[in-house]
Amino acid sequence: MADPTKMAASDVTDPTKMAASNMAAATTNMATPNMAAATTNMAASSKTAAAPTNMAATNNMAATASKMAAAKMAAATTNMAATSNMVAHTPNMASATNKMAATTNMAAPSTFMATPTNMAAPNMAAATPNMAATxxxxxxxxxxxxxxxxxxxxxxxxxxxxxxxxxxxxxxxxxxxxxxxxxxxxxxxxxxxxxxxxxxxxxxxxxxxxxxxxxxxxxxxxxxxxxxxxxxxxxxxxxxxxxxxxxxxxxxxxxVGKALKWPGVIAGTRKTTPGFRLVEKYGLKVGGADTHRYDIGGMLMVKDTHRDAVKGGMKELVLSARRAAGFSRRLEVECGSAAQALQAAKYGADIVLLDNMEPQELHKAAAEVKAQHPWVLVEASGGITHETLPQFMGPNVDVVSMGSLTHSARxxxxxxxxxxx
CATH class of the missing domain: 3.90.1170.20 (Quinolinate phosphoribosyl transferase, N-terminal domain)
Structure with a gap:
């Protein structure tokens, strides 16, 4: 029978081998007290003429041996249970390792250190503005x-x-x-x-x-x-x-969104009446829509006019904006094509705004962004009215913003x- 004291060091890390060793140890431990008890009983039998005191001593020895055997059996059972648990949990440990590896693979490119806002789940914004309000x-x-x-x-x-x-x-x-x-x-x-x-x-x-x-x-x-x-x-x-x-x-x-079972968010814009913004933003909330950013500093939004006003490509612009936004502000980048949106998402945008695009082109671009950057939110905007709204609601669009909710409300x-x- 295998001697558990002579196990190889490599076997210690193998739960199945540990289980076999513990079982062997348990068998050895169980056999030892039984053999001792048998020997004691044989000795007691050969001395039947001994005094009652010796018989009592023999009985005590037998009882002690039985207790030792019971204790070691319990210990062996515990070891076996612990080993079984380790074996049972080994797949879960592997699963956890795989999940950690998957998370590592989701990290943004080396040019941008991912922030918590970039790791937000898709459609996460959809749950926020529709909270019940009194x-x-x-x-x-x-x-x-x-x-x-x-x-x-x-x-x-x-x-x-x-x-x-x-x-x-x-x-x-x-x-x-x-x-x-x-x-x-x-x-x-x-x-x-x-x-x-x-x-x-x-x-x-x-x-x-x-x-x-x-x-x-x-x-x-x-x-x-x-x-x-x-x-x-x-x-x-x-x-x-x-x-x-x-x-x-x-x-x-x-x-309209509810009727189509679209899970996204309807939002306003900053196209409000000067001096009357608080009233109009409040009206959006009463109607169940999101206000978008209340003022220009509520979120760092890179518009096409920003791109036209500075030198450099999308990479330099987004990385500079990321630094300017800091950790407490989200970064949104206005894009006019799928290529621009993919670049913006690659270099650190939290939200890409697909602006003034035809519905078919917009949904194609949104799908490409979500396929490569599922944590990035996709917003659709640009001349959307109540009549055309359904055309812009799709599975890869998280937000539809409409300036008409404030500048053209009747x-x-x-x-x-x-x-x-």
Whole structure:
């Protein structure tokens, strides 16, 4: 029988050989105490005339030998179980090694050190903007100081001096209703509240943010001094109308994606009204779309105009942009062809923007990018309207951004009606 003390050093690393050795050791250990017990019993039998004390001693020896045998059997069983576990887990260890090797193979080229944002899973962005939002969480998005500042600016723009019409109605308290005149999605309540706060008035909202409204639906009941409500009338209705229009356009685009079971993201752009961006970006959120970057610094985006303004190729431009972005900003590169997109992804872009491309060409380019760089997000943009939107939704497109959601959104019509006693 093999002597486990004479195992080769190389055998120690082989779980199957370790199992055989442990079994041999267990057999040896089990045999030894049994043989000792048998010898003791034989000796005891040959001395049957011995005193009872010797018989007791013999019994104690036999009991001790039995306990030793039991203990060694348990140890052997444990060793066998441990060895079995090692053998059973060997495939898993190999699998883990293969996964580590696969991860290493996914590393970006030597010209670019991969960052966590580059290792994001495909369609990862699709899960983020569609998180459920409530009126409370939407309102929490807005910074209070900026709300107040905007409200004051808007009111000052419309009434920078004397208001002769205010003398006609005075400051007696009145009530007025905001009534919807067309279908759409209600959005912009925090901005209206900020305007009313500046005027010393208040609103009792009949419907929450994000409600579907229809003609003749009462949206809110306003209370306050007559002159103040009427001074803010045009401003608050304009803000409510335009914000609701943006939200409605966003909702309609999002619904197109849902109908096609497209898992991507609908986003706006920075094509917003100067001085009105916060309202329009907020409207996008109410409608279920993504705001894209809020301002120019929200993400480093290399556009075609950047390429035209500097010397050098795509490699130099992207690597320089990567350094400028730092670790906390994503890098997006606008591309007009599949070749440009593949280069941008190769040298470190987190997102490639396929801009102003025909749908067929765009989907072909998107597939090529995903095949070689599956962690890179693909965005489609450029003149996309509600009518052409379905043509740009495909399995390799993660984001469709539409400037029309803000610059061409149709306002929802609201009116103010004074409540007569």
């Amino acid at each position: 009126p409370e969480t939407l309102r929490a998005l807005l910074p209070v100081p900026q709300l107040r500042s905007l409200a004051r600016h808007w009111l000052h723009e419309d009434c920078p001096g004397l208001d002769p019409a205010a003398m006609l109605v005075g400051l007696q308290p009145i009530s007025a209703r905001i009534v919807c005149k067309s279908r759409g999605l209600l959005a912009g309540l925090p901005f209206v509240d900020a305007i009313l706060d500046e005027l010393g008035c208040s609103a009792q909202w009949r419907l929450p943010e994000g409600s579907h409204v229809t003609p003749n639906a009462e949206v809110a009941l306003l209370k306050g001094p007559a002159a103040h409500i009427l001074q803010g009338e045009r401003t608050l209705l304009d803000v409510l109308s335009r914000c609701s229009g943006t939200a409605t356009a966003a909702m309609m685009a999002v619904e 306002p929802i019509d609201f009116t103010l009606r004074v409540v007569r006693d």
